[in-house]
Amino acid sequence: MKTGKTFAKLSSIAAILVLTACDNTGPSKPPVSTENRNNTPVDIQARQRIAGQGRETIWDIFDNQSDSNTTLEVNKYIWRASLETLNFLPIQTADPFSGVISTGYGTPPGGGRSYRATIYITDPALDARSLNLSLQTSGGRAVDADTRRAVEDAILTRARQLRIAEGKL
Structure with a gap:
């Protein structure tokens, strides 16, 4: 048991060292023009962001240069419907600010196999694209796409019912 934990720690440290060793010392790129073919100004910073320029290390990803009061929505x-639909699964973590719900293993009513789920809600819109669901069996295997889609449909149907019941449709 101790060997497994040691290996996991060492592999994590090795991955971090490899990522921090990466930098922008590759071949230099030509300077970005301030005009396009039609001779109109171009946002250089936006083009650099798209090209991945302007970052020195992997740690720059965590440098939040935007407004610190901005929150994810x-x-x-969908949040409430996910909790209600998967209420047979014990919640391990739930972060409404990032939209992630992680559950432990649980057996659905009338079922014989236990599952765990990770739900990621990415958008404030009541839309199927806002919901990402991952289901695993107790053996660690992902469930088939039809089962996952059926659970997603159940969550989205319940979310629509909650919205209609609140009278905001």
Whole structure:
């Protein structure tokens, strides 16, 4: 048991060292022009962001240069519907600010196999694209696409019912 934990720690440290060793010392790129073919101004910073320029190390990803008071928004109906639909699964973590719900293993009513789920709500819109669901069996295998899609449909149907019940449709 101790050997497994040691290996996991060492592999994590090795991955971090490899990522921090990466830098922008590759072949230099030609300077970005301030005009396009039609001789109109171009946002150089936007083009650099798209090209991945302007970052020195992997740690720059965590440098939040935007407004620190900005929060991520998730759809409250999908959030509540996810908790209600998967109420047979014990919640391990739930972060409404990032939209992630992680559950432990649980057996659905009338079922014989245990599952765990990770739900990621990416958008405040009540839309199927806002919901990402991952289901695993107790053996660690992902469930088939039809089962996952059926659970997603159940969550989205319940979210629509909650929205209609609240009278905001």
